[in-house]
Amino acid sequence: MNTRQLLCALTVCSTLASTAALAGNAPLQQVQKKWAECQYSTPDGDEKEQCFQHAITRIGSYLDKEPGNPELTVWLAINKASLAGAQGGLGALSLAEEAKSLLEGVIETSPQTLDGSAYTSLGSLYYKVPGWPISFGDDDKAEEMLKKALEINPAGIDPNYFYGDFLAEEGRDKEAKVYLTRAMQASPRPDRPLADKGRKRDIEATLGKLK
Template sequence: MRTVGLLAAGILPVVLAGCGGLHRDGVPAGQPVGCPRLTAAALSASQDSLGPSSETPELECALDFLRGSDDPALRRSSLGSRLCLHLAERNSDPSERERFAWEGVKLAEAALAQGGKDDGAVHYYLAANLGLAVRDDMTAAMANLHRLEDEFKAAVKLSPDFDDGGPQRLLGMLYLKAPAWPAGIGDGDKALDLLGHAVEKHPGHPLNHLFYAQALWEVNGESEGGRVKEEMAAGWKLLESGSWGYNKKPWKQEFADLREEIGEPAR
């Protein structure tokens, strides 16, 4: 399952940027129309197929069913927060994007309270949604740095290989982009360790290579120029040849942004 895309690339790099209002109520969007008849058993069995390659109405229908379900297995799983994240990432309306993200946070919190504390994916999607929800509010972003760190660390401890090393990938980017002590938790060495390990363990994910290249560039500068370009080339090849669904377009933009930063010609 390939998750946390756009915003996987975009969440943490910009979590401290901008300034705007938040919609913390997580108000659900209107009920989708034309949804197929779902059951808890059917949704549970098919949940791994719901991801970047799913059409938006399919995700909306699954989320709408889950909102009204009292099935304990679904309620303590990461599915609700994952659906919210995908829908938030795809939404061009900032207000609606924040609402989906906050709903994802609340669904993950509810899953933890109902027995999901040992599920690394729940911690992972809680942090991913939280990062997206606060990314346009500097004050909220700074106030949540330690919570983001704690949730990603829990995900790394419980499920380090989930989403092709996603917990290490996003925790590494949090350390790379956050302000350094005493203002924040930023730590370039920790970022390099985590992102290097993600590349080593999961070389098939393009963002592992891209984020490691970014860390090499930001921490060590031009002395790592050769390795930076090698990692970018490896990640780009995976992105071009793989099936990444709705994630592909925003991830290409992330590559383009780093190319511009290091002065490499655009593709």
């Protein structure tokens, strides 16, 4: 086999492997794509809420077929938390509580799932929801969770963004810039272009608020 034939063979093998991976993770990829569409391409208001509600229903149907799947469970939690954010107000806190419980379950059994995404998502909940006696918000726990996420995925766009955003909310602007810059420089995710584009807008917005 000459060099050209070898390269062609490797390309075919790589393509087949990618295709197999896509087929094996089809529900997960559909869920991730749907979330990005709801979060970044759907107008705020009833339409966005309905989008997340439909996504939650779809994930529930997937979990009926794969009970306990940690990846889908993380994304169920993310969608519930996102729906809570879209709804706003005290009425959304029950959704945040449900998301928290789901993420804690994943952390207990499969903490490395999706590069520690459960830690990232739980950390973001801890600093975004109100604290006691209204809800479970806790800045110390938020920082603990976000740091654990960074230990698992130090170069990821999401853990760096959320820790940077947390630091910005804490008034720790100098530290925030470090992590937000790392988030902006994170390697693109070829299978999640819309999510990357939207997240970079989030990063730019937070950077724009810093002194």
